[in-house]
Amino acid sequence: MALPIPAVDLPPQPWKGRYDGDDAAHRRWWQAVAAYDGGTAGTGAEGLMGGAGGDSKPAALLGFASDEGVRRNKGRTGAAAAPAAIRKALGPLAFHLDRAVHDAGDVVVSGGDLESGQERAGRAVVALLDAGHLTAVLGGGHETAFASYLGVAASEAVRGGKRLGILNLDAHFDLRKEPLATSGTPFLQMALAEAAAGRDFRYAVVGISEPNNTRALFDTARALGVRYLLDEDCEADRVRAFVAGFLDGIDVLYLTIDLDVLPAGVAPGVSAPAAYGVPLPVIAAVCRQVAWSGKLLHLDIAELNPALDVDGRTARVAARLLDTLLR
Numbered sequence: 001m002a003l004p005i006p007a008v009d010l011p012p013q014p015w016k017g018r019y020d021g022d023d024a025a026h027r028r029w030w031q032a033v034a035a036y037d038g039g040t041a042g043t044g045a046e047g048l049m050g051g052a053g054g055d056s057k058p059a060a061l062l063g064f065a066s067d068e069g070v071r072r073n074k075g076r077t078g079a080a081a082a083p084a085a086i087r088k089a090l091g092p093l094a095f096h097l098d099r100a101v102h103d104a105g106d107v108v109v110s111g112g113d114l115e116s117g118q119e120r121a122g123r124a125v126v127a128l129l130d131a132g133h134l135t136a137v138l139g140g141g142h143e144t145a146f147a148s149y150l151g152v153a154a155s156e157a158v159r160g161g162k163r164l165g166i167l168n169l170d171a172h173f174d175l176r177k178e179p180l181a182t183s184g185t186p187f188l189q190m191a192l193a194e195a196a197a198g199r200d201f202r203y204a205v206v207g208i209s210e211p212n213n214t215r216a217l218f219d220t221a222r223a224l225g226v227r228y229l230l231d232e233d234c235e236a237d238r239v240r241a242f243v244a245g246f247l248d249g250i251d252v253l254y255l256t257i258d259l260d261v262l263p264a265g266v267a268p269g270v271s272a273p274a275a276y277g278v279p280l281p282v283i284a285a286v287c288r289q290v291a292w293s294g295k296l297l298h299l300d301i302a303e304l305n306p307a308l309d310v311d312g313r314t315a316r317v318a319a320r321l322l323d324t325l326l327r
């Protein structure tokens with residue numbers, strides 16, 4: 001199969017799932033997803049039936065097969081296998097979207113060269129964004145976020161002056177000061193890059209676990225003006241108001257989901273599981289709120305480690321949240 005985006009290392013692989021028929025009434029994700037052929041996006045809604053989302057731009061999926069950031073961050077590796085596991089969980093789900101979905105393949109980090117992988121993924125994301133897609137990166141450790149950011153920051157929307165907001169659903173700030181990029185540094189890297197570009201850094205986190213972030217990280221968050229909600233404060237109404245307030249001050253949103261924001265029982269397959277966690281219905285409600293806001297530019301889902309998963313539970317949650325976000 002061709003590689004329409006030069007930055008991509010692995011072409012889209014065949015999707016699999018249950019077969020109930022070829023018509024739209026029986027369609028599942030594996031039947032609906034088409035390999036990205038390098039074209040500019042149309043509306044993508046032709047001939048599709050289903051829910052009414054915030055827009056009908058076609059979606060483009062890109063895998064970021066990396067756990068080099070997790071390894072550097074002394075975590076439990078295995079997230080490089082996550083893009084395939086998420087596609088496997090998505091494939092059998094019934095397809096209710098009113099947009100087309102394209103698979104652009106994977107960027108693969110090899111030989112420990114995280115930086116060049118992030119740069120390649122960023123080039124792929126900006127190509128897909130500027131061709132008119134809603135882009136979704138399937139991580140990867142949370143070093144995926146800096147790859148996403150490189151694409152988002154280079155997009156026509158952000159270069160054209162739209163105010164970018166970064167919303168992270170995560171038990172951790174990931175604002176570490178380290179000599180090398182890791183899964184724990186992406187948002188400090190973004191803060192530095194936004195400052196260098198002369199833009200305000202608009203970063204908010206839902207689900208911070210106080211015992212899992214040092215005082216130094218809280219100090220960095222305060223110094224950068226980061227807005228956050230602690231996990232223990234994540235009642236549905238409070239989260240809805242927090243997200244609405246953040247959306248009010250931005251034009252375009254990059255949403256990043258670190259699956260360790262969820263309780264460990266719901267998402268066991270992550271490097272650093274959360275003892276407390278934000279309940280799945282609250283996280284799903286944020287996804288619906290964001291999808292309907294009309295501001296969602298790009299999203300990613302990170303930190304799934306299939307080797308630590310229990311009966312594909314975490315992969316299924318990742319697939320369900322993606323299905324919600326792309327409605």
Ligand SMILES: N=CN[C@@H](CCC(=O)O)C(=O)O
Pocket residue numbers: 073075142172173174176183184212272
């Ligand atoms: N991606 C980030 N991970 C967390 C890991 C925390 C932990 O291992 O306990 C962080 O760096 O803060």
Ligand SMILES: [Mn+2]
Pocket residue numbers: 170171172258260261272
């Ligand atoms: Mn985390």
Ligand SMILES: [Mn+2]
Pocket residue numbers: 142170172174183258
């Ligand atoms: Mn994280």
